[in-house]
Amino acid sequence: MGGYFSGRDRWRNTGTVEGCRSLDVRELHRKGWLRPGLVLSLSWTDKGTGREVASIGVRTHPGQIVLAYNHRRTDSEQWQSIEEPVRIAWTACNYGGQRPWFNCPGIVNGVLCASRVAIIYCAGPYYLCRRCYRLAYACQGEGPADRALRGAQKIRMRLGGSPSLADWFPPKPKGMHWSTYERLCSEGELAQRRYLVRLDAWLGKFQR
């Protein structure tokens, strides 16, 4: 079974860093592609040339879909294969029936975002809600805590892990030198500690 999504880029006009692919849970639902047990391939095409620019695999499970795709970091020639589970929540509609939502798998301030959203956007290697997407790419106007968090997350993702600080630190990827890995470990730990200290100070302002 194959799928097709138009290569609409909702973000190019808002000045974000990269053109962006998105998934709309309502569209998946309309097409019957949330039924458990399906294996789909979705692709995006360039509006101008009509050529396929990206594709992902989707497996559907009860209450969850798993996105499977290859991602190449901008600083690397190597592709890494990513599997990202995204939970699906259902709510009752006013006029009967149910409508689906994505629970965003992103991490905000070290806490699982889990926002209920209709659309998730490809931000770096992950599909995230609009808020997480903005955090992932926000370069201006962010506080020192955000910057430290971004640093910590970047290191985890560079090692092929999830950006969640709640997860274990990722293991050494195949082919990476131990010295490099150890350096990234201590940089990651430092960024994480910096983030927690700043977050603490920031939250303290409101708790007094």
Ligand SMILES: [Zn+2]
């Ligand atoms: Zn989110």
